[in-house]
Amino acid sequence: MDWAKLLDGRRLQDTRYEERPNRPSYLQDADRITFSAPFRRLANKTQVHPLYENDHIHHRLIHSLETSSVGRSLGIEIGDWLEENKKVEAGDRHRIAGIVGAACLAHDIGNPPFGHSGEAAIGQWFEDRFSEGRALFAELEPSLQAEFNEFEGNAQGFRIITRLEMRRNKGGMRLSRGVLGAFTKYPVTASVKNRLESNYCGLKKFGIFESDMPQFEEVASAVGLPQVIHEKGTSWRRHPLVFLVEAADDICYNILDMEDAHTSGDFSFDAVFKLLAPLAELDMDYVKDMLPEEAIALARALGIGNAIIACVEAFKENYAAIMDGTFSGALIDVSSKAGEFQEIKILSKERLFTSPRKTELEVQGRNVVHKVLDGVSEIYEQLQANGWQVTNLSSYHRQLIKAAGVDIRDVDSPYTALHSLADFTSGMTDRYAVKVARMLSGG
Numbered sequence: 001m002d003w004a005k006l007l008d009g010r011r012l013q014d015t016r017y018e019e020r021p022n023r024p025s026y027l028q029d030a031d032r033i034t035f036s037a038p039f040r041r042l043a044n045k046t047q048v049h050p051l052y053e054n055d056h057i058h059h060r061l062i063h064s065l066e067t068s069s070v071g072r073s074l075g076i077e078i079g080d081w082l083e084e085n086k087k088v089e090a091g092d093r094h095r096i097a098g099i100v101g102a103a104c105l106a107h108d109i110g111n112p113p114f115g116h117s118g119e120a121a122i123g124q125w126f127e128d129r130f131s132e133g134r135a136l137f138a139e140l141e142p143s144l145q146a147e148f149n150e151f152e153g154n155a156q157g158f159r160i161i162t163r164l165e166m167r168r169n170k171g172g173m174r175l176s177r178g179v180l181g182a183f184t185k186y187p188v189t190a191s192v193k194n195r196l197e198s199n200y201c202g203l204k205k206f207g208i209f210e211s212d213m214p215q216f217e218e219v220a221s222a223v224g225l226p227q228v229i230h231e232k233g234t235s236w237r238r239h240p241l242v243f244l245v246e247a248a249d250d251i252c253y254n255i256l257d258m259e260d261a262h263t264s265g266d267f268s269f270d271a272v273f274k275l276l277a278p279l280a281e282l283d284m285d286y287v288k289d290m291l292p293e294e295a296i297a298l299a300r301a302l303g304i305g306n307a308i309i310a311c312v313e314a315f316k317e318n319y320a321a322i323m324d325g326t327f328s329g330a331l332i333d334v335s336s337k338a339g340e341f342q343e344i345k346i347l348s349k350e351r352l353f354t355s356p357r358k359t360e361l362e363v364q365g366r367n368v369v370h371k372v373l374d375g376v377s378e379i380y381e382q383l384q385a386n387g388w389q390v391t392n393l394s395s396y397h398r399q400l401i402k403a404a405g406v407d408i409r410d411v412d413s414p415y416t417a418l419h420s421l422a423d424f425t426s427g428m429t430d431r432y433a434v435k436v437a438r439m440l441s442g443g
Helices: 025-034 037-044 060-084 092-106 115-132 142-149 153-164 177-183 210-223 242-264 269-280 292-317 319-324 338-352 356-385 395-404 414-427 430-441
Strands: 227-230 233-236
Touching: 025 092, 025 177, 037 060, 037 430, 060 092, 060 242, 060 292, 092 177, 092 242, 115 142, 115 356, 115 414, 142 414, 153 177, 153 210, 153 414, 177 210, 177 242, 210 414, 242 269, 242 292, 242 338, 269 292, 269 338, 292 319, 356 395, 356 414, 356 430, 395 430
Parallel strands: none
Antiparallel strands: 227 233
16 A cells, blocks of 8 residues: 555545645544534443433543544654655655544544444344334345444444535545545445455444445545455455554543543442553552542553553554555554453453443433334335325324434435434434433323
8 A cells, every 4th residue: 555645635526625735634624523513412422331420421522532632642653653764755744643633533423322232222123124024124125234234333434424414415524535544444335244254354344335335435546445356245455544543442442441430430449440550550659649530540641651652563563464454453452552451351341331330221222222213214114105205294204304303305215214214313312312212202
């Protein structure tokens, strides 16, 4: 891969755009993301603890901002190293840092309410409907069903920023193609991914809907992503900066989940400090006169700094494989701090993600999501039955469209209808989902 192409500052579907020296595209991209409604809604979307009333607990917006901060730090370090080794042009370290920072800002923009449990709830609802064979679902060809019954926030995020937001169906936010390349963790459609047998990290999930392939193909061609043509379909290798975006996310959610666990009372000070202290290279004597929350905050800050250093070194060590598209893994997992992060992941899996309050709220969230889908899907079934004409809908369903704010533009087939339904449901905040569910149930 060639850095001159990978850092492409030209905009998606915008042939008239010319980048200005004092206003580079990656800064405009960050601003467009920051001021967008989907980004703003992340303030009321779950990170780990759904519907939590403690204001100090992370939500998706704060997590995205923190991830962007770490991503910029990773980008400037790698950019400086690339400049020193004459692999990029002088000054490109700032472009690399800006591209990674902007992609990090958007990395969770497609996540539904209630976090990963919300993703699972949406997927399960669609899977149940497909198995029932109701008309709206029975007409969708099987190869496209996985886009819904394996609902994926990464693919929804790409759809939002390249299609739905700002310039609908005309490039969306029209972000630069370098940023869009760095955003796309899984450069493959669901239908192709499910036909392949591969351990490549970019095929772990799918990140592109079939309907959004024209936008992705423009990005992939512009930035020069290696195309892999299989007997069963086509996929692409990851943009090298994806690994920095992923590392920033890994660093933030692992470390900050521990701080949140202490703040929420799920974990004791001793349990959290024991995990963070080795990562921070900090001992108990140094923090003995601090309040518990101060000691945890210091360990978090130092731990993030050391994790950045470790991931930068891991990128350098694996540079050749990253650039030829053969590297398959997470930087944090091959770094010198892999052991410390593994300990955090084990505790999170065994105790944090299974805490009674979190489990109870995830059950509530699932029922809320299913209630919303049950009620709103009636609109699309009625549209199908009435030849996709809004004017033929019952007065109730027209009222529901208005009351809930359902966007039915471009709906003219089962495929577009189901995507519209998924757009609406996944776009809701946790609290708005609860409100709509109550409205639909008469509560």
